[in-house]
Amino acid sequence: MSARDLSLLEAAPRHPAKPRHKTREVRVGKLVFGGENPVWVQSMTTTDTFDVEGTVAQIKKLEEAGCELVRVTVPKPEDVGALTQIKSRIGIPLICDIHFDYKMALTALDHPVDKIRINPGNIGGYDRFRQVVRKAKDKGLPMRIGVNAGSLERELVERYGFPCPPAMVESAIRYIEIAESEGYDQMVVSLKSSDVNTAVEAYRLFAKFCDYPTHIGITEAGKPPYAVTKSGVGLGAILLDGIGDTIRVSLLGDSVPEITAAFDILLASQRRVRRPELIACPTCGRLAIDLEKIIAELEKRLEGKRTPVKISVLGCVVNGPGEAREADIGIAAGNGKGVIFRNGEIVRNVLEAEMVDALLEEVALWEKENPQGKPAVDSHGRKRLPVLS
Structure with a gap:
């Protein structure tokens, strides 16, 4: 791939999803x-x-x-x-x-x-x-x-x-x-x-x-x-x-x-978000926390919640930090501890036993910062799709 090709990729929109087709009511x-x-x-x-x-x-x-x-x-x-x-x-x-x-x-x-x-x-x-x-x-x-x-x-x-x-x-x-x-x-x-x-x-x-x-x-x-x-x-x-x-x-x-x-x-498809979306690692040999237990507890405690927030819980150092930054709230964890990101920024360090409580506290803070739902752009300046309740 040439330098010119790479420059075209850099210029491409970072959120390629198409806008909603305009129809009459x-x-x-x-x-x-x-x-x-x-x-x-x-x-x-x-x-x-x-x-x-x-x-x-x-x-x-x-x-x-x-x-x-x-x-x-x-x-x-x-x-x-x-x-x-x-x-x-x-x-x-x-x-x-x-x-x-x-x-x-x-x-x-x-x-x-x-x-x-x-x-x-x-x-x-x-x-x-x-x-x-x-x-x-x-x-x-x-x-x-x-x-x-x-x-x-x-x-x-x-x-x-x-x-x-x-x-x-x-x-x-x-x-x-x-x-x-x-x-x-x-x-x-x-x-x-x-x-x-x-x-x-x-x-x-x-x-x-x-x-x-x-x-x-x-x-x-x-x-x-x-x-x-x-x-x-x-x-x-x-x-x-x-x-x-x-x-x-x-x-x-x-x-x-x-x-x-x-x-x-x-x-x-992000065409209608009316509850939290949980993202988690697949199970593999690199997993260094009890991710199934954490996700099960999060699902239980988020049940019925209508917040359109994307929560990422990653259990290893390979994709964890990058994926956690991409979510509204994310955690990159391993060896019994982790780093929590909110809107792409590191906000705190937590132990594995504290992760669920800490993530829910961050969800509450996110809700206060975004009372109408998701912001118009994400933490990387990319335009979000409309979120409809």
Whole structure:
């Protein structure tokens, strides 16, 4: 590498993450999607929707886990009849999920739902879609246009040869234009695929053409733990591009773990930080403190804390000092003692037995110095990504 190449590296921005893709705002119940609002976390029930008790019980568990809006499937008339009861007993926005039968969508919109999800590939044609749009407009309710690679319109699949990103984006834009021709613009868009590359490229391509908020997800991801990894790869790439206004991690089985996975992905991508992030060494032969015990105690004592602070606990001299300086609060330790950094500066020396208490004291000081959350720049002068609670 030449000296000129090195000078170009020095001139490169030290924080290469992309800014948030600017989208218009769409209200869904008490939440607002898009703009500078948080990336909201949602899930979907696994119960029969007409089973009101079972569905409400599951939604309550999702709420307790941090779910911020929930979707229920509405394939049968008895499911539609349960929507009003369900809505009256939950505290988060309710989305009705419609496939195939546009009449079910029209009937569902007579109930107090907060949003309707339509799959353009199977709703039955443009005229039927227009009827749903007109009623959603009359009711003042938003709609998600949910394009899925697995149910793309046959004409587009035949023309493109397979459900590729351009075909998915064309489908979304086609239905957006129909809705706009009816004077309706309260839309959120998703472009989901079980293939990570297809989904990522579809969202990137859509963002070049439209400013509607997007719901992001990797559909049919499968069974944990692989499904969480797969979703993390795809959703992380999309989020790091600044795309996404609401998120679901689709997992086989219980829906509750979807919420933790979604917030972890948002935390790792720094698109939404609402709790401390703990960084720790991997276990290796250089480790010179009981790091597992320290991290376990820190996790326990930080549980429930909403401070968006990055805490690094390193147990050897190789990467410890450098990594500790990079965090908001960090400790480089070994042989029963350590050095604590705050905002890149050494603030104190501690013994191993005092580390947890000392770190928590530094968290309290950090909170006083940053009452609104993270500062605009880090200790090295690098611009931080927006932190949204």
